[in-house]
Amino acid sequence: MGKCIYCGRPAGFLRRYHKECKEKHDRGVEEIKEKVKDFFENGGEGEKLYDDVKSIAKNSYIKEEELKKILIEGWRNSVELAFDDGVLTEEEEKRLKEMVKFLHIDTPEVLNSNAYSYLEKGAVLRSLLEGKLPENLPSKAGLPFNFLKSETLLWVFDNVEYYEKVTRKSYAGGYSGFSIRIARGLYWRVGGFKGNPVVKTELQKIDEGIMAVTTKHIYFAGSRKIFRIRLDRIVAFEPYSDGIGIQRDAKTANPQYFITGDGWFTYNLVRNATNVV
Ligand SMILES: [Zn+2]
Structure with missing residues (x-):
């Protein structure tokens, strides 16, 4: 006779529990998730939460290993909650880090x-939306770019795929997809980026790089190409779940696509990078 996977006592013929x-x-799993969510929303004593x-x-009957999984999932749900209602606030960021x-x-x-990286990204976007420089800036060391003295490096993406739309025919039909005029202080929620990857x-894939x-x-360096694009010369941004498309204001410029793996962050970053006063 099998033993119950929960209490360990005989479970009956052909029964696992x-x-x-x-x-x-x-019920215990749900209760734990509820506790984590409640702590995120209302705060409380951290030690008591764990007890x-x-x-x-x-x-x-929840063992240590499973408890850890439930807590990670509960924490992840709280991160999602924090981003659901818009910009990650300082308080939300602090609490989510404490919860870990x-x-x-x-x-x-x-x-x-x-x-976890969303917490860092959220903090960067929050600063830019407030017109301030983020606190933690990446190092310029080792990068192949000749930065201007008057600009500040905000973020470095690795393993970025760079594409161009090369068929002039499709471009002649106008700019497809949703493109948006540049405006200050614009923020797009995470939810808006679900699905909808770059087709x-x-x-044509041109290169891969930083x-x-x-x-x-925007600076890009791959094995074949190295270039920079002035942000104030970009007339349209296309947001995708995995990257962004941009259109420069030159007549000869083809649409360019940068696949970073995180369209939400890339889009909000480039849209607000020039906000800093
Ligand atoms: Zn049992």
Whole structure:
């Protein structure tokens, strides 16, 4: 006779668990997630939070390994919540970073995750939207670009794919997709970037390399091409889930596409990079 995977007592013929045990376990999972969410929204004592979730886990047949997974998922949901309502506030950023410590999930898996990098990205965008320079700026060391003294490096993207739209025919039909006029202080929410990747079929891949964004330019360096584009010469930006498309104001310029893997951040960054006063 099999033993219940939750309580360890005999579960009955061909059964893996008692129905009541599974229900108790699943309720515990929900309760823990609820606790994490409530802490994110309302704050509280970090130590108490961890004690609480541990005791729920203990009473719900949730083992340490599983608890960790639930806490990471709960924290990730809180990051999503923070970005759902717009710009990441300073308070949200601080609390989400604290939660990683309080919940004992400050592991490389979490600290190097996309969700954690969103906190850094969110802080950069918040500063730019306020017209201020971000606090943590990347180093210029080792980059192949000749930056101007009057510009500040804001972000460096690695492994960026660079594409151009080469068929003049498709361009003659006008600018497809949604392009937007430049305006100060514009922010697009994460939700707007779900789906909708750059369709590469009509594009030509030109190069792959590093892309740097400063308060004045986009810089790109690959194995074949190295160039910079003045941000104030860009007349249209196209937001995609995985990158951006831009159109310069020169008549001969073809649309250019930079696939960074994170269209939301790239788009908001280049749209607001010139805000700094
Ligand atoms: Zn059981």
